[in-house]
Amino acid sequence: MKKLKYILPAILALGLFAACSDDDDVDTTAPVIEIISPEDHEEFHPGETIHLHAIITDDTELASWKIDIHYNSDGHTHSQVITLKHGDHDHHHGEKEWHVHKDGVIEGNVKTYELKLELEIPDDAKHGEYHLGVFAVDKAGNQAQKFIEIEVEDDDHHDDHHHDH
Amino acid sequence: MRILVTILFILLSFSVFSQERYHVAGLVLDENNMPVPGSYVQTENEQTVTDNNGRFVFNQITAGHTQLSVSFMGYKTFDTLLIVNGHKHLRINLTPDNIHLSEVEVRGNNMQTAPGLSRETIFAEQLHRQFNGTLVRSLERQSGFNTMDIGAAASKPVIRGMGFNRVVVVNNGLKQEGQQWGADHGLEIDPFLSEQVEIIKGAASLEHGSDAIGGILKISNRRPPDEGISGSFHLLGKSVNETVGGSLFLQGRHNRLFFKSRLTLMEYGDYRIPTDSIVYLTRNIPIHNRRLKNSAGHDYNLFFQAGYLGEFWRTSITASRVWQKSGFFPGAHGIPDLRRVKDDGNYRNIELPHQNVEHISMTSNTTIHTPHSTIMLDLGVQNNHRQEWAEFHTHFGNQPPPQTNPDLELDFNLITYSANGRWNFRFTPNHAITTGIQSQWQKNETDGYAFLLPEYKRSANGAFIKYDYEPNRRWKFNGGIRYDLISLETKGYFDPILQQYMLNQGRSAETAAFYATRAIETDRKFNNYSWLVGATWNAGQNIKLSLNLGESFRAPTAIELGANGVHHGSFRHELGDPHLSPERGFFADVTMNYKTYRRQISVSPYVYHFSNYIFLRPTGEWSYLPHTGQIFRFSESEAVMSGVEISYFEELHPGWEIEINAEWLYNQQIAQTNNAAYPLPFSPPANGFIELTRLFRYSTNDTRVRLSLNSRVAASQNRIARNEKTTPGYILFGSAISVPFRISGLNSELNLTGHNLLNKRYYNHISFYRNLEIPEPGRNIQLLLKIEF
Numbered sequence: 001m002k003k004l005k006y007i008l009p010a011i012l013a014l015g016l017f018a019a020c021s022d023d024d025d026v027d028t029t030a031p032v033i034e035i036i037s038p039e040d041h042e043e044f045h046p047g048e049t050i051h052l053h054a055i056i057t058d059d060t061e062l063a064s065w066k067i068d069i070h071y072n073s074d075g076h077t078h079s080q081v082i083t084l085k086h087g088d089h090d091h092h093h094g095e096k097e098w099h100v101h102k103d104g105v106i107e108g109n110v111k112t113y114e115l116k117l118e119l120e121i122p123d124d125a126k127h128g129e130y131h132l133g134v135f136a137v138d139k140a141g142n143q144a145q146k147f148i149e150i151e152v153e154d155d156d157h158h159d160d161h162h163h164d165h
Numbered sequence: 166m167r168i169l170v171t172i173l174f175i176l177l178s179f180s181v182f183s184q185e186r187y188h189v190a191g192l193v194l195d196e197n198n199m200p201v202p203g204s205y206v207q208t209e210n211e212q213t214v215t216d217n218n219g220r221f222v223f224n225q226i227t228a229g230h231t232q233l234s235v236s237f238m239g240y241k242t243f244d245t246l247l248i249v250n251g252h253k254h255l256r257i258n259l260t261p262d263n264i265h266l267s268e269v270e271v272r273g274n275n276m277q278t279a280p281g282l283s284r285e286t287i288f289a290e291q292l293h294r295q296f297n298g299t300l301v302r303s304l305e306r307q308s309g310f311n312t313m314d315i316g317a318a319a320s321k322p323v324i325r326g327m328g329f330n331r332v333v334v335v336n337n338g339l340k341q342e343g344q345q346w347g348a349d350h351g352l353e354i355d356p357f358l359s360e361q362v363e364i365i366k367g368a369a370s371l372e373h374g375s376d377a378i379g380g381i382l383k384i385s386n387r388r389p390p391d392e393g394i395s396g397s398f399h400l401l402g403k404s405v406n407e408t409v410g411g412s413l414f415l416q417g418r419h420n421r422l423f424f425k426s427r428l429t430l431m432e433y434g435d436y437r438i439p440t441d442s443i444v445y446l447t448r449n450i451p452i453h454n455r456r457l458k459n460s461a462g463h464d465y466n467l468f469f470q471a472g473y474l475g476e477f478w479r480t481s482i483t484a485s486r487v488w489q490k491s492g493f494f495p496g497a498h499g500i501p502d503l504r505r506v507k508d509d510g511n512y513r514n515i516e517l518p519h520q521n522v523e524h525i526s527m528t529s530n531t532t533i534h535t536p537h538s539t540i541m542l543d544l545g546v547q548n549n550h551r552q553e554w555a556e557f558h559t560h561f562g563n564q565p566p567p568q569t570n571p572d573l574e575l576d577f578n579l580i581t582y583s584a585n586g587r588w589n590f591r592f593t594p595n596h597a598i599t600t601g602i603q604s605q606w607q608k609n610e611t612d613g614y615a616f617l618l619p620e621y622k623r624s625a626n627g628a629f630i631k632y633d634y635e636p637n638r639r640w641k642f643n644g645g646i647r648y649d650l651i652s653l654e655t656k657g658y659f660d661p662i663l664q665q666y667m668l669n670q671g672r673s674a675e676t677a678a679f680y681a682t683r684a685i686e687t688d689r690k691f692n693n694y695s696w697l698v699g700a701t702w703n704a705g706q707n708i709k710l711s712l713n714l715g716e717s718f719r720a721p722t723a724i725e726l727g728a729n730g731v732h733h734g735s736f737r738h739e740l741g742d743p744h745l746s747p748e749r750g751f752f753a754d755v756t757m758n759y760k761t762y763r764r765q766i767s768v769s770p771y772v773y774h775f776s777n778y779i780f781l782r783p784t785g786e787w788s789y790l791p792h793t794g795q796i797f798r799f800s801e802s803e804a805v806m807s808g809v810e811i812s813y814f815e816e817l818h819p820g821w822e823i824e825i826n827a828e829w830l831y832n833q834q835i836a837q838t839n840n841a842a843y844p845l846p847f848s849p850p851a852n853g854f855i856e857l858t859r860l861f862r863y864s865t866n867d868t869r870v871r872l873s874l875n876s877r878v879a880a881s882q883n884r885i886a887r888n889e890k891t892t893p894g895y896i897l898f899g900s901a902i903s904v905p906f907r908i909s910g911l912n913s914e915l916n917l918t919g920h921n922l923l924n925k926r927y928y929n930h931i932s933f934y935r936n937l938e939i940p941e942p943g944r945n946i947q948l949l950l951k952i953e954f
């Protein structure tokens with residue numbers, strides 16, 4: 001019994017001690033990303049330039065950013081299966097899925113960062129829907145991301161292989 | 166008078182002090198030859214209570230005649246005149262006293278004769294009354310127990326805030342595989358099946374192998390039926406997803422042979438959530454008609470057991486198959502896309518993406534009882550086969566769809582062989598020793614156009630020894646140690662398509678090779694020990710205190726060691742570390758029990774210390790994989806965890822009952838150079854459950870009508886790990902009506918239950934869908950009809 005008498009308060013005290021210990025270094029607030037341009041669902045043409053402008057803010061300190069532009073192959077009703085069936089078709093146009101990955105370090109003890117990038121769409125970019133994602137992490141590793149969709153339109157010839165339109 | 170008799174006996178025993186003494190050991194069994202723990206055994210000058218295996222020992226019986234009586238509530242008292250002329254080994258069969266048998270059974274089994282960990286036992290009758298879709302959800306009201314839900318039809322257990330591989334599920338003596346794998350992988354158990362479920366809290370690794378750092382969920386279906394054929398039928402209807410289901414149970418016994426069988430069928434539609442839109446990857450996704458598209462599914466489960474009851478032994482063979490097909494919400498599978506969440510006018514179809522989950526198991530259990538020993542041998546083989554189907558898609562333009570099954574995204578096929586042997590030997594009334602060995606061997610194969618889990622081979626072998634010492638009726642002590650040898654071999658996986666993709670993106674050959682190594686080849690051996698010591702003190706008539714200290718470990722999994730790639734759904738690039746060490750946790754807990762006939766209060770504070778808790782650490786390094794943020798690496802960190810569980814039950818007034826369960830827990834990592842004192846991920850917030858029940862008889866019928874109102878409360882969770890979301894608190898209301906009645910002479914019961922009556926939109930912080938901002942299911946009115954025959 002004597003032992004229990006001491007161990008029980010010790011366990012409770014330990015729990016309380018843990019509960020009261022210092023949380024100062026702990027940062028779980030993720031940065032906030034605002035994409036000023038382009039607008040969601042904005043349309044572009046091959047050869048044009050996307051003026052990306054995003055404002056990234058954090059409550060403590062920003063660490064780095066990344067952008068990712070990717071062809072939305074999922075969105076199309078039959079994705080690759082159809083693409084394969086129409087394989088010749090695609091090759092005929094000589095189009096390529098456009099993909100961009102860029103990242104950078106945010107130097108200094110900064111809470112707000114303006115990300116401005118000029119992104120040129122290649123002439124042979126496959127037309128269709130693309131996802132544009134902006135990512136940011138703060139010094140603690142809290143990550144934020146923001147996605148918009150952009151369209152790369154083929155203005156020369158609106159042909160038949162846009163199944164969804 | 167009694168005092169006088171006792172004094173007389175004491176005097177008598179003094180007078181015969183010099184005579185010869187013998188030892189009398191006995192085994193108390195019920196009408197089914199099942200041991201009766203907690204029965205009261207009395208000789209003329211000694212008394213004791215049978216242990217968990219129904220055994221008692223008297224070491225100092227004087228030669229001559231002695232009156233021996235064994236009594237247990239619900240059974241006729243056994244009386245005999247014993248002629249002691251040598252060491253005696255007895256086998257005593259109690260005969261049921263037919264009145265109120267079922268009620269007493271529960272009480273009898275509830276008696277904890279062995280000291281030990283904080284535990285709660287729930288029986289079939291109660292489980293059926295609290296039925297809530299899955300077994301794990303039906304247990305949700307227990308303090309210290311939480312559910313990690315994956316929609317409305319799958320959930321996994323969380324004990325003391327620990328889930329996945331830190332909780333072990335033991336089904337009929339053997340560790341069940343499955344739920345501890347992916348975040349979207351539920352526990353594969355027929356929700357109608359279990360006869361008895363025990364939740365053991367605390368590092369209980371001794372008998373069931375490493376990994377049980379958080380606790381054990383122990384399920385058993387081993388009670389032999391009564392003579393003749395009997396059974397029951399359940400009919401289920403749920404409003405939240407228009408479930409229609411039924412479960413037929415048939416059992417029979419002829420003398421020593423018995424069988425049990427169950428068939429469960431459930432079909433359900435898309436479930437309702439109280440919201441019009443969700444936010445997934447920063448996009449607003451509409452929820453048409455407030456129903457989560459493609460969350461429909463069906464469960465088809467089979468169970469069969471055949472057994473034989475010997476004089477001193479019993480054996481059974483159990484086969485079961487759990488099969489579930491259920492859809493995934495297409496709006497949160499892969500990249501958000503509004504076109505795929507449009508209402509298709511059908512709430513019961515299962516389209517792509519969906520999963521097929523199958524668990525087949527075959528188990529043999531044998532138990533031998535003697536007045537001194539209990540020997541158990543469990544053998545089993547089980548197969549987990551889980552497939553995820555989704556329309557072929559790839560992030561790498563150069564990947565062609567597979568020739569066969571082009572839409573099979575992931576396939577996980579695990580086979581596990583297990584063998585357990587245990588021997589418990591009680592040599593005196595005060596000392597018992599238990600020793601055992603466990604062996605498990607498993608092999609996993611994978612398939613599909615996506616890659617998640619490496620193929621691996623794993624073997625785990627362990628042995629333990631445990632000692633129980635009971636110097637008197639007030640004190641009990643126990644201590645044990647276990648040693649495990651685990652070997653894990655994971656196969657590497659190199660993806661040439663991804664390598665080419667990376668090269669096409671202009672990455673260096675080195676980078677391309679790193680990314681293309683989707684699984685790192687590893688060959689690891691983990692040898693480690695666990696220990697547990699405990700003391701229980703019956704401080705008074707009604708108060709019991711126990712203290713446990715122990716240390717347990719968990720070997721890292723194939724994913725933690727070897728993964729390298731995006732875990733779909735979470736969109737995280739997860740990177741394993743082949744050099745992780747086994748996770749070690751030290752724990753201490755105290756349980757205080759106060760129990761009178763009308764009132765039960767239990768309080769258990771606990772504390773854990775992990776020398777190296779394994780978690781996913783954000784690295785701040787960007788992944789080059791498309792649509793992915795930073796790389797998360799499996800890392801180790803020192804961590805502490807503590808909490809307290811409180812449960813309270815009282816019969817306030819004849820016919821009025823109240824139940825309150827509450828839990829508070831706290832955890833954090835210990836700050837290190839590269840890691841601050843962050844809270845651990847997947848921590849349930851402080852939560853509680855309160856239920857008020859009115860019981861009454863509407864006629865001369867023996868069983869009572871139950872009318873309950875309950876409420877579940879959770880505090881907001883603001884202590885989060887990095888890249889988790891804070892979750893607001895909530896208050897939910899529920900109700901239950903249970904009406905017993907008879908249909909053409911058959912005992913029947915109607916249970917009408919309401920969950921989330923106010924249709925509150927809330928999030929379960931630890932659910933799979935929390936991160937996708939999908940709220941928990943809305944209001945559910947459930948009807949469960951039981952007919953016994």
